[in-house]
Amino acid sequence: MAGADRVHPYVPNSVPEVKARMLAEIGIDSIDTLYEDIPEELRFKGKLKIPDGITSEMELERHLENVLSENKTCRENISFLGGGCYQHYVPAICDEIAGRSEFLTAYAGEPYEDHGRFQALFEYQSLMGELLEMDVVNVPTYDWGQAASTSIRMAGRITGRKVVLVADTISPDRLQVIRTYCEPVMRIDSVEHSNRTAGLDMEDLRTRLDDSVAGLYLENPSYFGTVEESGRTIADALHANGSVFIVGVDPLSLGVLAPPSQYGADIACGDIQGLGNHMYFGGALGGFIGTRDEEKYVMEYPSRLFGICKTERAGEWGFGDVAYGRTSFAVREQGKEFVGTAAALYGISAAVYLSLMGPEGMRELDQNIMQKSQYAMKRLSELDGVRLRFDAFHFKEFVVDFSATGRTVGAINSALLAQGIFAGKDLGDDFAELEGCALYAVTEVLRREDIDRLVDALRAYLS
Amino acid sequence: MEIQPGSRLRNFHQAKWDEEVIFELSTPGQRGLHVPEAETEISDLVGDGLSRIPASMRRTTAPALPEVGQMRVLKHYLRLSQQNLGGDLNVDIGQGTCTMKYNPKINEKIAASSKAQDIHPHQDESTVQGALRVMYELDLFLREISGLDRFSLQPSSGSQAILTMAAIMHEYHEVRGQADTRDELITTIFSHPSDAAAAAVKGYRIITLYPDEQGMPDVEALKAAVSERTAGLFITNPEDIGIFNPRIAEFTRIVHEAGGICGYDQANANGILGITRAREADFDLCFFNLHKTFGAPHGCGGPAAGALGATRELAEYLPVPVVGYDGSKYFLDYDVPHTIGKVRGFYGAFPVILKSYAWILSLGAEGLKEAARVAVLNNNYLLKKVTEIPGATSPYTGGKRRIEQVRYSWEELYNETGIDTHDVTRRMADFGFHLWQSHHPFVVPQPFTIEPTESYSKEELDEYLDGLRHVVEEARTEPETVKRAPHNSVVHRIDESSLDDPEKWAVTWRALLKKHGRTAAKIRS
Known part of the structure; x- marks a missing residue:
């Protein structure tokens, strides 16, 4: 060359x-x-x-285009893939702002040069705070797995206890991240779910609660898309035991679903990829953690927390780090876990997204997703041998059980792939009891005809 | 003080829009975006979709998000962006240790293509061959640059790569039945804070070595620190102060002899590409920050990536999946015998990985080395010029060269004028410059750390030097100007008193309203 x-x-x-x-x-x-x-x-x-x-x-450019041309995208095909990374619509203004040189190429300036990023990330925290109905939210960490892991470690420090219970309906990917991060300092035990609804098994929870339990981590909606209805009962049981209730939640569900704080969660966490960030092969994740504004919680965050304050000039907003002294930047290994570069730019896109959507946009989004996913569930369950695995209210995702069709999920997915359909993820590898089942996600970007094409293709293949 | 004749300084003023917080812009009923309604056939079959929500899971009040028209949202965030400096716009050499180099726009353009953005991690491997090829080839490139045998691109940052190293180290000792007894991790004070902090997350007790008089990590201190409790050593080299530790191979030998694992923090490898490698220094693990050395942007603090390399022996512990190639197709390889599992969702920060791959392709083998050599030249040119400024020194000089950065000190300036390093930082902002101090603790008194990289021309380096000279001159002639800075920025000096006070701090708008009342809003007036 x-x-x-x-x-x-x-x-x-x-x-x-x-x-x-x-x-x-x-x-x-x-x-x-x-x-x-x-x-x-x-x-x-x-x-x-x-x-x-x-x-x-x-x-x-030519070389890179050539390499990437080997990819087949979810826009060129119809995708029902979810499981922690989602094809949601990304508004044009999110890309415009996230692509601005001033944000894209900035790093760690002082509030005096970088007032803009401090304010944008404070706004991100604030907008997420409204969605979660919580008064403290961090500058984004890496992803949901990290947010859940840190939430668990926070619970351990807040209670001085070592065991955290984890619902066995969380993402298996996430469970691996949690184990890597939390063990051996903490012990992770799982709590079983109802075979019918995928809801938390309250009996199992009660038998496990003792004075070693720092808290419970539950995802709602679960990895299977099922919505847990007994949040308040779970919260009461945990609080009576002096334990912390941590809920992982899809923030996109909170236009109409109750935020975890409404049913007693002490810490909420999750991922902001769907809030104005593209999928990028699962590479554009960002984790959030929200809590009440209590010193004992705030002081356990490892993350940056940007606060709003005054300047010496009347009429000016200033921004800066809240309780910086708790971070590893300030005191190395004496700080809370560690802090560093994570996913700030995705927080800025999420701020833009929530500002554009407003309360009404979030409600419309959720309604659209619920209607379309319910439509897909209903149409699919009409097929011979195909049934829905869990009897519960679902958001966005659901488990389809093909075991009565005589075909494996692998064979079904290959047949659908040949027709330009990325079918739901095979759950058999991660959950022995879900052999023959697949996880389907339906977002607002799918049209009725896309869902109908799936149903027609499946009917043709299975008959 | 007026800008002196002949100075390259700019008569700068940052954009100041006096922009509201987004919540102050809300007008009920305004909309920024519509979501389409589901087709009639759908609502005919399933109804409104909402009425089936279980009562306990219904949101009782709509989220109090602002309601703002689309153009005003755009304008708001554009204004905030203009109130941010950004590496593309300034001579961003004052953020030492972070390698603020040029982030090529062609890489952004490629990363913004649908072929990169619109792929899902659970797609069939046959449909993501392009993405897997990028990851596989980047692994090969990084093997060359480090001399190690396999890379995981999964860690999301340097700090997470350190956590991953700690997890690997733990598993390695676990396999040997020594995880419980080997519970000490050794690092140095001029290694990144996360070398200590992320290892502590895995339960390690941290032993921190301080430098000898020449700024070198003390070999005698290391010898005294190792024992049968030693799990390993995590060390940055060149260290934060910019000096290459010539006895680094002795460090790894001592730790290996004690049965420990050696992890090389090469977050910033910008001065040594093609010059010296983890292999020759006998490290077991090393990591590179793709958003530093390899040209991906920093994004206000991420997304980022900490590519983690391992020797053949320790590659058996890497997170899964790694990417393999069987001669005809690329695949996700979960066959890693002692894998620690996962540290992040899916496979890694793909946009960052793609941009770094593009950066390496553009430079090529010779270009990488040339970039490193020029970065070192630029740094030593600045070292010469900065230390000619009365009041600035470079502690630990001791005849040692500096590689890609230098930690300087304003101690003399402070003793003479009372102007401290934070004052200088704020005044530099008035000329469109950022100047960072140092990681904590401030071992070097009144520190500042400059890393010019290869990206800036001599003229731009000279412009920055004129900025330092100007501020230092002012410190002597009109110190109040420096103390009261900034004057040309978005904001004036921030009243930080509320930020450490639980009664007053406000991390969200709703907290501000609760603590300071509905009129808080008007705390600013």
């Missing part, structure tokens, strides 16, 4: 005369001198087996 003898567009001071001038200023002859502290035996002497640079932007 041409370019080896040219100054790379990203490295302006490669110009030989400039280098010479700078070396002269330093008082040395060669850049090699600057590396003299690196011992010979530590030097890499070979040539990196990395291709020559594609220094022409035009050629680079």
Whole structure:
């Protein structure tokens, strides 16, 4: 590729005369001198087996387009995939704002240069606070898995207890993240669910509650899309035991569904990918944590918390870090867990999204999703041998049981893929009792005809 | 003080819109976006969709989100963006340790394509071959750059990569029946705070080594620290102060002899690409921050990625899945015998991974090394020039070269004028510059840390230097101007007194209204 003898567009001071001038200023002859502290035996002497640079932007674009052309997208096909990453509509203004150089390429400026990001992220916290009806929300962490893990560790510190119970209807991906993060300092035990509704088994919960239990982590809606109706009963049982109630929630459901705080949750957490962020192969996640505004909770957050305050000039809003002294930035391993670069830009898109949607937009969104998912559930369950696995109210996702059709989920999904349909995720690998079942997600981007195509294709295949 | 003749300083003023908080813009009934109604056939079959919500799960009051027309929402966030500096707009060399380099726009354009945005992690592997190829080839590139044998792109940041290293280290000792007894992790004070903090999350007791007189982590202190309790060593090199530790191989030898694992924090490897590697220094694990060294943007603090490499032996512990290639197709490989499981949902921050892959492709093998060499040249040019400014010093010089960054000190300036490093930072903002101090604790008194990277021309470096010179001159001639700064920014000095007071702090708008009353709103007037 041409370019080896040219100054790379990203490295302006490669110009030989400039280098010479700078070396002269330093008082040395060669850049090699600057590396003299690196011992010979530590030097890499070979040539990196990395291709020559594609220094022409035009050629680079062509190459990358060629590589990515091997992807088949959810826009070119009909997708019923969910399970923690969702195809929701991303408003144009979300992309416009998240793509602004001023936000995209900023990092860690002081409030004096970066007032804008402090305010945008304060607004993100505030908008999420309204959705959750909670007074404290963090600057986004990596993803839901991290948010759940930190919520669990917070519960451990708040109660001084070591065991956290986890409903066995949470995402299996998330459970792995939680285990990696929380063990061995804490112990993770699971609580069973009702085979009929997927709701939490209250009997099992009661037998497990003792003075070692810091809290319970439950997802509502569950990984199976089922909505837990007994939140208040669960909360009462936990609180009577001095335990913390942590609920993972899909924020997009909160236009019409009760926020966890309404039924007694102490900590709410979840993911903001669906709030104005694209799917990106599961790469655009962002986690939120919300609590009441009580010192004992606030002081256990590891995350940045941006607060609003005054400046010395009347009429100005200022922003800054609330209780910075609790963070690892301030006190290293003495801080609460750790903090660092996570998913701030996705928080800004989420702020834009919620500002655009308003209360009415969120209600319309939820209604659309509920109607379409109920439609899909009803149509699918009319097929011979196909039934819905759980008898509960669902949001967005549901489990379809194909075990009576005589076909495996793998075979069904291959047949549908050939027709441009990305069918629901096979649950058999992660849940032994759900062999023959698949997790389907229906969002607002699907049209009736898309759902009908799925139903028709399945009918044809199964008959 | 007026900008002096011949100075490259700009007569800068940041955009100041005096913009409201979004809630102040709400007018009931206004809409920013409509969601389509479901088709009639749907509502005919299932009704309104809402009436079946169980009573206990009905939201009792609608969320009090603002109601704002679309253009006003756009304008609001555009104004906030203009009130943010952004690396594309300034000479962003004052955020040392963070490698604020150019983030090529072509990479953004590619990442914004539907082929990147609109793929789901559970799609059949045959439909995501492009994405898997990007991940696989980036793994190969990073193997070359580090000398290690396999990478996981799953960790979402450098800190999460450190947590992952701690989890691997724990599992490694668990397999040997020593997880309970090997409970100490050694690091250095000039390693990133997360090297200590993220390891502590896994239950490790942290031993922190302080530098010797020359700024080097003290080998004698290390020898005294290792024991049968040693789980491992996590260390940054070059350290935060910019000095390469020439005895790094001795460090790994001592820790290995004690039975520990060595993790190399190469979050910032910008000065050593193609020069020196984790392999030659005998590390078991190392990680690179793709949003630093490899050209992906920082996004106000993420998304990010901490690509984690391992030797063949420790690759057996990496998070799953890794990406494999069988000669004809790419696949997600869950066959990792001692895997620690997962540290993040799905497979990693794909947009960040894609942008870094593009950056490496653009530079190529020679370009990577050239970028590193120029970054080091730029840094040493600045070192020469900054230390010529009366009042600025570079502690621990001791004849040692600096690699990609330097931690300087304003101690002399402070002793002479009473102007401290925070004052200088605020005044620099008046000229469109950011200047960061240092991680805590401030081992170097009155610290500031500059890392120029390869992205800035000599003229731009000179402009930044003129900024430092100007502020230092003012510190001597009109210190009040510096103390009262900023003057040309969005805001004036912030009254931080409420931020540490549980009775007064407000992390959300609703908390502000509760604590300061409905008229809080008017705390600003």
